[in-house]
Amino acid sequence: KAVRGARQAADFALKVEVECGSLQEAVEAAEAGADLVLLDNFKPEQLHPTAAALKARFPGVGVEASGGITLVNLPRFCGPHIDVISLGMLTQAAPALDFSLKLFAEGTAPVSPA
Template identity: 40%
Template sequence: MHDFQLRTLLSQFFQEDIGFGDLSAEAIFANEHATGTIIAKQPGIFCASSLITQGYQLLSEQINVTTLVNDGEPLKKGDVIAKIEGPVREILTGERVILNLIQHMSGIATATAHAVQVLDDPNIRICDTRKTTPGLRMLDKYAVKSGGGSNHRFGLDDGVMIKDNHIAACGSIANAMARVRKAVGHMVKIEVEIETRQQLEEAIAAKADVIMFDNCSPETVREFRALTPANIITEASGGITLENLAEFRHSGVDMISLGYLTHSVKALDISLDI
């Protein structure tokens, strides 16, 4: 995460939450100082130490943050993640936004690490998708990397992905690929989503850079991978959950993308105590 982009996001989030002022903290406190600790309430993988530091620096230059856990490191229940010292009013004003974000990001990092462990195949990368909450994509994808995963496209301008609706509206994979080749430069990779052997053969003939086996069983993924030239990157996606993920072990694909890592992950329980 770049500091400038992170500070811009945090400013927007604080503006939403604080509005014209924290009526509670401003009514109760003046210049009192306090020490707070951010504590893990359950085990998991931590993410976003810089978010704590950058967030509190935005609220007050008098706040000192000492982080004790690095991104991607495991947490045990009761571990102290960070210590915060400074004006109690600003510490409490920033509490909810900062906790919400590090809980969310640590939840994604934890889920990603769990998926990597369950798959247990160093030759296949676990990837995210674009199924992120608008405004949080940079944070979500950073959290996936902190959990040992890899990033798929960041946005529509990051690469070409010809999906089922593109193919249906265009008439065929060949037509869609031909139009794309005329429109994009040689530096842009083109991925094609397929579901059948016929579509696979079309995508190979059209010289796709990446082929996604969408909503395919582990057996079909292995079959399709065996039919795909080694120079084409392969990806499995759709219908893959934590419950059936291990069935794709040693399937031969380069990547498995999992939407649930970001669209329905459970936040890690983390609290701030003064």
């Protein structure tokens, strides 16, 4: 139901992605019309057979691997049935940046904070 609802609410150019924890969930998502299936926290030994089985039944569905992937183990997640690989460590390791944007009406001077 969620995929169908997202598909109805989304613009035709938007893709619907469903996070799945098993082959059964991935098949259900693909049957419901998901454009992408995110296989989350799969070990490479589970990921590749699951992705292959999914692509055999739904060749047009994109498969994304995510969860626990680092630059060191990245090669183990690459494969012919994996379309996208997400590395959360790229953003999770980034330091926070504090910035602001001040807008002033035309003809007014900026005011320094006290």
